[in-house]
Amino acid sequence: MRRTSRPHSLTAAPPRPGNLPHELNRFVGRSAELAAFDCALSATRLVTVTGSGGVGKSRLVAHALARTAADAAPADGVWRVELAPVRREELVEHAVVEALGLTDHTPRPPRQVLVDHLAERRLLLVVDGFEHLVDACAALLRDLLRAAPGLRVVAVGRRPLALEGERLFPLAPLTAADAVELFADRAAALLPGFDLDDGCRDDVLEVCRRLDCLPLSVELAAGRLRALSPRRLLERLDDRFRLLTGGGRDALPRHQTLRTTIGWSHELCTPAERLLWARLSVFCGPFDLEAAEYVCSGEDLPADTVLDTLDELLAQSVVAREETPAGVRYRMLDTVRAYGAEWLAGIGDQGRMQSRHRDWYLGMATWCELEWFSPRQSAVAARVEAELPNLRAALEFCLTEPGQTHLGQYLAGTLWFYWSGCGRLSEGRHWLDRSIALDRGDADGDEEAGHGEAGGQGEHGGARLKALWVLGYVAILQGDTVPALAALQECHDAAERGGDATALAYAVHRTGCLALVTDDLPRAERLLRDALVRYREIGELNSNVLMGQVELAMTVAFRGDLAQAAALCEDVRQVCEDHGERWTLAYALYVLAYADWAEGRLARARALLERCLAIDHEFHDLLGTVLAVELLALVTVAEGDAAEAAVLQGAAARIWPSVGLPLFGSAHYNAPHALCEAKAREALGDARFEELTRAGERLGHDEAVSRALRNANPPPPRPRAVGRRRAETQVVLHPLSAEGDPGTGGQRA
Incomplete structure (x- = not known):
């Protein structure tokens, strides 16, 4: 029997199971969220469903509870109160009374009426759209939950109620x-x-x-x-x-x-929250607290208030918080960001915010380049991956705003380690080509006069020179030799005229690398040795310098001097281990494995290649990965397993198009591949070899790596687009402005 309280003074509306609105169209998706919501509701008496405007909070709750009502609804029904139309806090209690269909003619306050009515009932109350009345709503629900043990509440809004026992249920957009x-x-x-x-x-x-x-x-x-x-x-x-x-x-x-819908959230924000919302719109993708504090602070929003203001935007679901393997990061949905961007443009502050955003990411890139040659190499790679949307925005700003081309050249050049070492050759080529092309006409005119940026003597010539040698390097790795040679020759001539010893050393080095992949081994050896001497004279030591020594080792190995090649790479291995460097180490291991294969030490060659491949896979270095797989195929056929070697060659063939010209079109790089194919075809026959190669081509990237490592569990690739831990946020800001000269150098010991 249904129980009532104080029948002498209280009459209820005609008995009914509740007032949930009926669904008028089909509910789509959300199966996982519905199951999780059911679990949350069965585990606690107060569930608060939060999320941005338009994410579907009300509809999910209505659908979930309609299913509940059909099966095992609370004895006294499911009741919904819509608070969006209520503008004053003192009317919240009246709105709940009205939603429950209660009338009362006594002088009791409405809160007491609700307490008395709910005290002995089993009822589920849905409170929807409370965010503009959060204090009054929280106080009322706290009292009701304490007084009515049979009451359960589902609150639906853009922020938590912050009540004891509250279980948050944040709702994300649809898949x-x-x-x-x-x-x-x-x-x-x-x-x-x-x-x-x-x-x-x-x-x-x-x-x-x-x-x-x-x-x-x-x-x-x-x-x-x-x-x-x-x-x-x-x-x-x-x-x-x-x-x-x-x-x-x-x-x-x-x-x-x-x-x-978005404006509803905006109206609920304080002036400081609205200002931060607008300024945060300058970020693209995830950002961290330190970036927000630097970019968005000012006299009207001190840096030490940004955290508390950001916390309020989080509470109101304007900003979302993400737990990543590397720490906490924040992001806004594009729709919310676009609304903030309109406000930022409206107050005339967009250009200044974009400049501060650019400065932050220029400083971050400078710090990451320095830290690349350290035990923190993996963390640096992960951080740049996480910041890539913002780095793209900074690059775009530099390359579209007048007078900032040199900053775009510097930023694109400074990220050389990411383009070349983390599987982003194509994107790096895009930014480098654009940055160089923007002032190439002016640079050509300056060359004729013997001065200006192209001569390395202009105010910002160093940034251009750095972009040129990095462009040459990226083009070499893609097997695109003509543009590579043009960029490196331009860098060499300009650096020589301007007396820029650092840029000249890099130009000589990369030209030697180009000679290596185009099979001009005598010239490659001469240039690479010259570059290493230049590096020692200017005190340059970093991953690039060590890579030059690895490339020299490969050159002498191709010329038949395996002992000297091994000695050069053993030296690189020692320096890498001393400094915690792993990316260049992988290439040194590759050369050492090549020497061991040539000398018949197959087990040792395989062990070195497996370590090499694991590192390359972690960094998403596709070039290093595919070279290691190619050489592992050769080791495999030498071990007597021609079928597996054919599969690995097929797997490598699938990866090469993502890198560039297969084996650089080089006869020396192609020799192990050709030898492996010849031996495998001889052992298997053409038909079987082709069949197994096609099977290898069907392997995905991770599958291919696992197969090359003999189906062992390879280390997972470094997660794409992750954040970083607070301990790793001590960024040394590079003091750059549109008038500054970022320079050209690498990292110096």
């Missing part, structure tokens, strides 16, 4: 697959016969991705199909706030357009 399904479902309701298979699936996927897979944004976008095709819709998304308007007549006012 891409669920977002596409939602778009298709709403589009089909609007346009009968709409089908994703009509050649528009890719456009719809990109629309959903550009809208952060926010359910509200996706539904509003689908509503535009009355007038626009998916392709036209995609083209107009740059002005998403103007495009995505409408929504159903029964939608809450704050949900009828994307702008008002």
Whole structure:
């Protein structure tokens, strides 16, 4: 029997199981979230579902509880109170009373009415849209939960209530697959016969991705199909706030357009929170606290207040917090970021914020280049990977703003270790080509006069020279020899005219490397030895210098002097171990393994190559990886397993197109490959060899590495796009401005 309290003064509305609204269209996706929500609700009496505007918090809760109501609803029902229309804190209690259908004619305050009514009931209360009334709502729910042991509460809002016993349930956007399904479902309701298979699936996927897979944004976008095709819709998304308007007549006012949805959160922010929101929009992708403090602080927002202000934006789901293997990072959804960017432009502060953002990432890149030659090499690689979206934004700013080309050249050149060592040759080539091309016309004119940046004597000539030798290096690794030679020759001539010994040493070194991969071994040896002498004279010691010694070792090995090659690489190995350097070490191990294979020491060669491959795989160094796999195939066929050697050659063939010209088109680099193929074909026959090679080509990258390591568990590749720990955030800011000269040098011992 249903129990009531104080029947003499309180009458309830006619008995009913609750007031949850019925769903009018199909609920899409979220199966994992629904299961997790059910578990959370069964484990605690207060669950607060948080998330950004439009992420689908209310709909998920309504759907989850509708299922509960159909199966095992609380005895006294599931009741929902919508607080968005309530503007004053003292009216919160009245809104709950009204939602429960209660009337009371006594002088008791409404809170007491609620306590008395709920005291002995088993009831689930949904409080939706409380974020603008959080203090009053939290105080009321605390009292009700204490007084009514049979009460459970689901709070739905953009921030926590911060109550004891509260279990947070942060809701993320949809997966891409669920977002596409939602778009298709709403589009089909609007346009009968709409089908994703009509050649528009890719456009719809990109629309959903550009809208952060926010359910509200996706539904509003689908509503535009009355007038626009998916392709036209995609083209107009740059002005998403103007495009995505409408929504159903029964939608809450704050949900009828994307702008008002985000604006609802903006209205709830203090002036300091709004200012930080606007300034944070300058970041692309994840950022850390130190970056936010540097970039966003000022007289109107002191650095020591940024943390507390950021914490409030986190609480309101404007900013999301991410736990990564390397520590905590923050990000804003693109839609939220775009809203902040409009405000930043409106207050006229966009250029200054972009300049501060650029300075931070120039300083970070400088620090990372220095730290690359250290035991922190893996952490540096992971950090640059995590910061890549922001580094791209800084590069783009430098290369599009007048007077900043030299800063773009410096930044693109400073990241040489990332382009060459972490599988980003193509992207590095893009930025380097752009930065050099921007002032090439001016530089050519200056060359004729014998002065200016091209001569290395201009105010910012050092940045250009650094970009030139790095461009040459990246082009060499891609097997693109003509542009490589042009860049290195330009760097050499300009550095020689300007007396820049550092840039000249790098130009000589990389020209020697080019001679090596184009089979001009005598010239390669002469230039590489010359470069190493120059490095010693200027006191240069870093991964580049050690790589020059490895390249010299490979040159003399190809010329038949395996003993000298091994001695050179043993010296490199010792220096690497002394300094904690591992990237160059992998290449030294490769040369040592080559020498051991040539001398018939197969077990030792395999052990060296397995260590080499593990390091290359960790750094995502595709060139090092594919060279190691090629040589492992040769060792494998020498060990008598021709079938496995054929599989490994196939795996290498699949990787090469992601690097550049296979084996640089070099007869010397190709010799082990050709020998392996000849031996394997002889043992297997052409048909079987081709069959096994095709099997190798079907292996994914990680599978190929695992196979090369004899199906052992290879060390996992360094996670892409991760953050870093607080202990690793002591960034030495490079004191750069648009007027500064970043220079050219590498790391010096």
